[in-house]
Amino acid sequence: xxxxxxxxxxLIIFSVTNCFAQKSAPNFPDLNNIESWNKYSGIKSCxxxxxxxxxxWSKGMLNGVYKSFYADGKLKSSGNFKNNIRTGKWKLYxxxxxxKIVLDFTRHGTVVLHRVRMPxxxxxxxxNGKIFNLxxxxxxxxxDVELFNIxxxxxxxxxxxxxxxTLKYPDGKIRSESHYKYGxxxxxxxxxxxxxxxxxxxxxxxxxPIGKRVEFSENGDxxxxxxxxxxxxxxxxxxxxxxxxxxxxxxxxYIDTLFNDAETFFETDSSGNIFKELNKVFEKGNLSAYxxxxxxxxxxxxxxxxxxxGLPKDEGSFMNIRGxxxxxxxxxxxxxxxxxxxxxxxQPVSSVYKNDSLEFKGGPWLYIPQICNEVTGVDSxxxxxxxxxxxxxxxxxxxxxxxxxxxxxxxxxIGSVEFEHKLWLIFYGINKGNK
Numbered sequence: 001x002x003x004x005x006x007x008x009x010x011l012i013i014f015s016v017t018n019c020f021a022q023k024s025a026p027n028f029p030d031l032n033n034i035e036s037w038n039k040y041s042g043i044k045s046c047x048x049x050x051x052x053x054x055x056x057w058s059k060g061m062l063n064g065v066y067k068s069f070y071a072d073g074k075l076k077s078s079g080n081f082k083n084n085i086r087t088g089k090w091k092l093y094x095x096x097x098x099x100k101i102v103l104d105f106t107r108h109g110t111v112v113l114h115r116v117r118m119p120x121x122x123x124x125x126x127x128n129g130k131i132f133n134l135x136x137x138x139x140x141x142x143x144d145v146e147l148f149n150i151x152x153x154x155x156x157x158x159x160x161x162x163x164x165x166t167l168k169y170p171d172g173k174i175r176s177e178s179h180y181k182y183g184x185x186x187x188x189x190x191x192x193x194x195x196x197x198x199x200x201x202x203x204x205x206x207x208x209p210i211g212k213r214v215e216f217s218e219n220g221d222x223x224x225x226x227x228x229x230x231x232x233x234x235x236x237x238x239x240x241x242x243x244x245x246x247x248x249x250x251x252x253x254y255i256d257t258l259f260n261d262a263e264t265f266f267e268t269d270s271s272g273n274i275f276k277e278l279n280k281v282f283e284k285g286n287l288s289a290y291x292x293x294x295x296x297x298x299x300x301x302x303x304x305x306x307x308x309x310g311l312p313k314d315e316g317s318f319m320n321i322r323g324x325x326x327x328x329x330x331x332x333x334x335x336x337x338x339x340x341x342x343x344x345x346x347q348p349v350s351s352v353y354k355n356d357s358l359e360f361k362g363g364p365w366l367y368i369p370q371i372c373n374e375v376t377g378v379d380s381x382x383x384x385x386x387x388x389x390x391x392x393x394x395x396x397x398x399x400x401x402x403x404x405x406x407x408x409x410x411x412x413x414i415g416s417v418e419f420e421h422k423l424w425l426i427f428y429g430i431n432k433g434n435k
Contacts (some may be wrong), residue, residue, distance in 0.1 A: 026252040026325055028349060028360035032405075034256050040406045048411065048418055051076060054418035055083075055414060060259070061407075068418065070095050070149075077421050079105075084413075089114075092424055099430040102227055106160070111338065112159035118429045127159030133429035135167070135246075139194075149290070150175050152427075160393075169194050179204075191243060193218050200243055202228070207335065208239045240333060240342070246423070248331035251412065252293075253341075256323035275318035275348070276374055278366070279306045286374045292329045292347050299364035309348050310363025322351040325362065330416060337427050339420040343368050 037060045045054050052070045056064025062081035070076050074097050079090030083104035085105075092101040094370040102114040116124040122132045148170050155163035167175040173196060181186030184207030191200040197220055202213040209228035217223055281287040283306055291297035299310075309318035325347040332339050349364040425431040 008038055016108075025181075026254070028325075028361070028362065029254060029256075031258075031358065033075055034258050036406045037409055038259050040144075040410065042408060044407075046414065047410060048408070053414055055410070056081070057410065060409075066417070068371075068421070083289045085112075092421060092428075092430070094119075094430045098132065101424060101428050101430060103424075113156055113428075114159060115429050117429070120151055122429065123157050128157055130155045131429040133427055155180075181206075183336070191311060203240075213241075221224065222423070240308065240331070240340075245334050245335050246332045246336050248329055250327060250344075253328055254323060255326070275321070276306055278308050278371070280391060281374045282306050287370055288367060290345070290362060292366070293325075293365050295345060295365060295367060308359060308363055308366070309350050311350050311352065315352050316350065318348070318350075319350055320350040321348055322360065323349045326368075327365075332420065332423050334427075337424065339416065339423070341416075346371065384421070 001233065004323075021264055025070045029259075030176065036226070037126055040060045043054060043056050043064075047053070052069040052071075052073075054065075054069075055062060056066065058064070061084050063083060064080060065078070066081055067078045068076040075091075075093055076095075077092045079086060080088050087105050089107065090103045092103075093099065098117075099119055100114075100117040104112045104114055106112070109409060112127065113124055114127055116122075116129070116131050121131075123129050125132060128231045131154050132153045132186075132226040133154075135152055136147060137150050150167050150169060152165065152167045154161060154165045154367045157163070162182070163180060163186065165176075165178045165180060167177075169175050169193075170332075173194065176191045177186060178189045181187075185204035188201060188203050188204060190198060193199050195218075198216055199215075200215050200339035202209045203211040211228060213224075213226045213228050215223040243377050248324045251365065261417045262434060275332060276286065287306060288295075289299040289306075307313070307317050309316075309321055311320055326343050327345045330339060330342045332342050344367070345365045346368050351358050351362065352364065353359075422431075
């Protein structure tokens with residue numbers, strides 16, 4: 001029987017673009033593509049899923065005014081980006097223009113709700129009030145696998161979720177209860193199967209789990225029981241549980257030293273220090289190396305001393321590092337109602353000259369959380385890796401591989417933005433869930 005709380009299937013409801021599907025192992029871009037994307041600037045217009053998009057770009061990054069319009073010309077969304085990150089006030093409208101959402105993004109990427117003008121009862125003004133929504137899920141309901149809407153009630157205070165959020169199945173039984181304080185889980189969170197059997201429960205404090213986290217099967221058997229500690233309180237990363245993921249996908253991002261401002265990731269002569277440190281950890285057995293981005297096959301260097309750049313000794317070493325390929329998961333988080341890029345694995349990319357032509361070579365894939373846990377050298381220029389402890393990535397060049405031109409890359413990024421807009425309109429109660 002399909003598990004009701006396997007909510008990853010909600011993704012198929014929207015059919016956004018193939019950028020949310022699993023990608024095969026990437027190919028490396030050529031120099032012309034890199035240079036073209038680095039020069040991608042100005043106001044660009046496109047059509048996405050029937051909507052008209054006008055976005056401002058600067059050197060391959062969203063910078064400036066962003067607007068989208070429904071097929072009939074009515075405004076759908078408006079706001080500003082700074083280095084691919086939303087900033088300031090954003091407004092979204094229903095297709096008939098009668099419902100409205102007003103959000104305000106802080107410089108740290110968090111968001112405050114100012115207003116939700118919605119049909120019927122409910123709504124939020126000056127950050128206070130409650131909203132009602134219908135959120136589509138796929139799972140088992142009344143013993144049949146089907147797509148159904150879960151009704152929700154969420155309270156806001158001063159622009160943040162506050163109080164008890166209750167979601168219910170179509171027959172009125174409770175699907176979940178979550179307690180919020182200042183926009184984060186605070187207190188016990190429970191999720192139930194349609195028959196009332198408990199599926200998950202955990203105690204939270206300031207958005208992070210504490211105490212015991214337990215999962216149960218539909219017949220009541222214990223699946224897992226973990227004791228969660230409230231460690232690393234200073235870390236700003238939001239805890240992400242699988243039960244907090246409504247929908248998501250994967251894509252590859254390539255970062256090259258040719259990009260302007262690439263020092264965000266590769267400081268001058270930093271690659272040597274990085275891979276010296278990585279190799280030390282690898283030799284101690286505290287870092288795994290894989291032959292593919294899925295982290296399935298083990299990678300064994302074909303020389304006596306590990307060089308995680310992947311280049312044989314006769315071709316060079318980590319000093320030839322040209323850039324890196326990163327596989328990211330993109331997920332919509334039901335705690336924050338925001339869409340995050342969350343990096344999973346990292347591959348160094350080297351370049352060598354052969355027969356007067358430049359060839360790209362990929363090294364092994366490394367598991368980013370393992371790198372962050374094991375590599376502690378403060379003088380090894382690991383800032384760009386350490387930043388991956390955070391759910392969202394700033395100043396990232398979204399260079400999707402296997403692409404044709406810069407327009408295609410931009411459409412992939414716009415797809416992520418518009419997918420988040422579609423979910424906002426549903427979760428904030430502006431658009432009803434689809435049945």
